Amino acid sequence: MKKLAMHPLLLAASLLLTSAPALSEVSDSTQPRPALRLVELFTSHGCSSCPPADRLLGRMLEEDPALMALEYHVDYWDSLVHGSDGSWKDPFSNPEYTERQQAYQAAGLAGRNGVYTPQMIVNGRFAAVGSDTRRVRQALQQTVPAQLRIDMETLPSAGNGPEELSITIDADDAPQAALQGATVSLVRYIDSASTSITGGENNRKQLVNHHIVFDVTSLGSAAGQTPLHYRVAAPAAGEGCVVMVQDVTLNPLLAAAQCP
Numbered sequence: 001m002k003k004l005a006m007h008p009l010l011l012a013a014s015l016l017l018t019s020a021p022a023l024s025e026v027s028d029s030t031q032p033r034p035a036l037r038l039v040e041l042f043t044s045h046g047c048s049s050c051p052p053a054d055r056l057l058g059r060m061l062e063e064d065p066a067l068m069a070l071e072y073h074v075d076y077w078d079s080l081v082h083g084s085d086g087s088w089k090d091p092f093s094n095p096e097y098t099e100r101q102q103a104y105q106a107a108g109l110a111g112r113n114g115v116y117t118p119q120m121i122v123n124g125r126f127a128a129v130g131s132d133t134r135r136v137r138q139a140l141q142q143t144v145p146a147q148l149r150i151d152m153e154t155l156p157s158a159g160n161g162p163e164e165l166s167i168t169i170d171a172d173d174a175p176q177a178a179l180q181g182a183t184v185s186l187v188r189y190i191d192s193a194s195t196s197i198t199g200g201e202n203n204r205k206q207l208v209n210h211h212i213v214f215d216v217t218s219l220g221s222a223a224g225q226t227p228l229h230y231r232v233a234a235p236a237a238g239e240g241c242v243v244m245v246q247d248v249t250l251n252p253l254l255a256a257a258q259c260p
């Protein structure tokens with residue numbers, strides 16, 4: 001997965017990424033791996049049926065702060081004209097996020113697969129209409145253990161530099177064959193934003209979004225010697241991030257962890 005262009009509103013927030021060589025320590029494989037609990041919402045400001053899904057994601061995060069959530073704004077609504085209201089270009093949209101949604105369709109998911117908005121994908125395995133509270137919550141109740149452990153620690157800044165995150169990924173006894181073709185990605189997001197819409201299907205509405213993805217960076221391959229070690233810039237104020245280990249075809253999702 002290549003590094004995606006940062007959203008224009010966030011070009012000033014430059015990101016520092018360095019990785020250290022993989023080490024060969026043997027970790028305690030008896031430690032239990034956490035269950036996966038990640039939702040990915042594909043949405044757009046141009047979609048009149050998307051605000052209820054955006055609100056559902058906000059409620060889920062309020063109810064469960066430990067839930068991992070990522071909101072991707074697709075670009076295929078940006079050029080659509082809605083009568084006299086015209087069109088609206090979503091400021092958070094990115095064609096790379098549309099490609100991610102298309103890759104999920106190609107991988108094949110349980111539930112309502114396809115490319116549509118709003119769409120919520122749970123643990124990279126199950127798809128549902130993003131406002132379908134019952135199906136989304138049912139999917140989250142299905143226990144899916146992570147195949148790897150991801151540990152993170154915030155490191156103090158050196159001088160006037162930003163704080164860093166130390167990331168360690170341990171495969172434990174996971175079969176190496178399962179890691180072939182898997183990549184480690186760092187997904188950064190804005191905690192929340194409110195946008196006044198002046199065109200398209202949501203014209204004259206004030207939309208609030210949560211965990212809005214603005215940057216995806218590939219840290220490297222998960223295959224080979226473990227544990228893996230990385231150092232990255234810690235999230236800035238008002239931002240967050242998730243580390244994901246996933247097959248390049250997006251199926252399966254092997255592990256995910258929220259940045260501290």
